[in-house]
Amino acid sequence: MSDADLDDRAITLHDAAGFEGMRAAGRLAASVLDMLVPHVRPGVPTATLDRLAYDYVLANGGIPATLFYRGYSHSLCTSINHVVCHGIPGAKPLQSGDIVNIDVTVILNGWHGDTSRMYLVGDVPLKARRLVDLTYECMMRGIEAAKPGATLGDVGFAIQSLAEKNRCSVVRDFCGHGLGRRFHMPPNVVHAGNRGKGVRLEPGMFFTIEPMINLGRPESKILDDGWTAVTRDRSLSAQFEHSVGITDDGCEIFTLSPAGLNHPPYG
Numbered sequence: 001m002s003d004a005d006l007d008d009r010a011i012t013l014h015d016a017a018g019f020e021g022m023r024a025a026g027r028l029a030a031s032v033l034d035m036l037v038p039h040v041r042p043g044v045p046t047a048t049l050d051r052l053a054y055d056y057v058l059a060n061g062g063i064p065a066t067l068f069y070r071g072y073s074h075s076l077c078t079s080i081n082h083v084v085c086h087g088i089p090g091a092k093p094l095q096s097g098d099i100v101n102i103d104v105t106v107i108l109n110g111w112h113g114d115t116s117r118m119y120l121v122g123d124v125p126l127k128a129r130r131l132v133d134l135t136y137e138c139m140m141r142g143i144e145a146a147k148p149g150a151t152l153g154d155v156g157f158a159i160q161s162l163a164e165k166n167r168c169s170v171v172r173d174f175c176g177h178g179l180g181r182r183f184h185m186p187p188n189v190v191h192a193g194n195r196g197k198g199v200r201l202e203p204g205m206f207f208t209i210e211p212m213i214n215l216g217r218p219e220s221k222i223l224d225d226g227w228t229a230v231t232r233d234r235s236l237s238a239q240f241e242h243s244v245g246i247t248d249d250g251c252e253i254f255t256l257s258p259a260g261l262n263h264p265p266y267g
Contacts, residue, residue: 013204025113026254046078050089065105096122115255135238156193171212210241
């Protein structure tokens with residue numbers, strides 16, 4: 001969930017206390033996704049996953065940030081197959097062969113932890129597994145490019161060049177965003193771009209890197225529910241997301257999995 005009209009002139013630079021707050025919030029968000037691993041299997045409705053996440057976040061002292069955010073009424077987004085992002089949990093069960101992105105944001109002590117991962121459900125076709133692998137690599141390439149003195153264009157270029165080299169496309173309709181004590185803050189983090197262009201990165205900036213990569217064309221559309229975004233050509237889509245902070249000499253990932261489950265297969 002990101003705002004396309006954030007004003008990049010008002011970027012907040014955070015101090016050491018902010019880093020501590022984001023580490024704790026990021027760890028809780030990542031722990032939610034760890035907890036869900038054994039439950040993401042054929043026959044399980046995504047509404048069940050949503051309830052598990054809600055209970056877990058509250059039991060660990062947090063609040064689901066998406067619950068009632070702009071009228072959204074769930075703790076997770078669950079985006080299956082050709083759903084790009086913001087899929088709404090429901091009663092329909094997962095099926096063998098599905099790929100699903102689970103996106104969670106928590107609030108802990110006023111700080112937001114925002115992360116998502118792909119899950120493989122049952123026996124997943126090779127082309128889908130390859131898309132998932134590529135999308136994870138795109139995110140990590142973007143994170144590697146995020147350091148003081150670099151630009152958001154460098155981050156976008158790292159992601160876009162890898163995706164297009166592998167004959168896939170980068171969604172432009174949604175982007176990463178700054179976060180901290182607010183869910184969405186400047187800057188916008190577009191996952192395509194040109195080297196040396198855009199906002200220059202400085203220590204203390206917090207934002208998400210969350211590329212959405214399609215097997216087909218990059219265009220998406222929003223369904224009548226006002227949330228669910230799907231690929232216009234119904235091609236498969238995948239996404240990974242980390243929350244990061246720019247340090248004096250690089251980039252810290254706040255949402256690494258405590259259990260080491262950053263990338264499927266998780267078994």
